[in-house]
Amino acid sequence: MKSGLERCKKSEPEQKKKSKKIDKIVKGVLIYWIVFVIVAWITFWIKDSVPDTLIQYGLGGGAVELIITGTIEIFRDKLNKEDKND
Numbered sequence: 001m002k003s004g005l006e007r008c009k010k011s012e013p014e015q016k017k018k019s020k021k022i023d024k025i026v027k028g029v030l031i032y033w034i035v036f037v038i039v040a041w042i043t044f045w046i047k048d049s050v051p052d053t054l055i056q057y058g059l060g061g062g063a064v065e066l067i068i069t070g071t072i073e074i075f076r077d078k079l080n081k082e083d084k085n086d
Contacts, residue, residue: 022072029065036061
């Protein structure tokens with residue numbers, strides 16, 4: 001039987017790998033929204049009109065963001081359940 005300290009040592013690298021994936025997803029979504037806002041501003045300044053199509057696709061990307069956020073929450077719940085079982 002392993003002590004609690006030994007289990008913690010093994011689980012830390014596994015948690016770091018899992019949290020790195022989640023962090024990459026969150027950073028990707030953040031970069032997406034920053035780029036979207038910058039492109040919308042530039043389009044507005046150049047064309048002097050609201051970029052309707054860009055906004056439409058941007059909100060579609062927002063739906064993808066919601067799906068990714070839901071996935072993150074599922075992974076977090078799964079990780080918490082695994083930690084409780086160990």
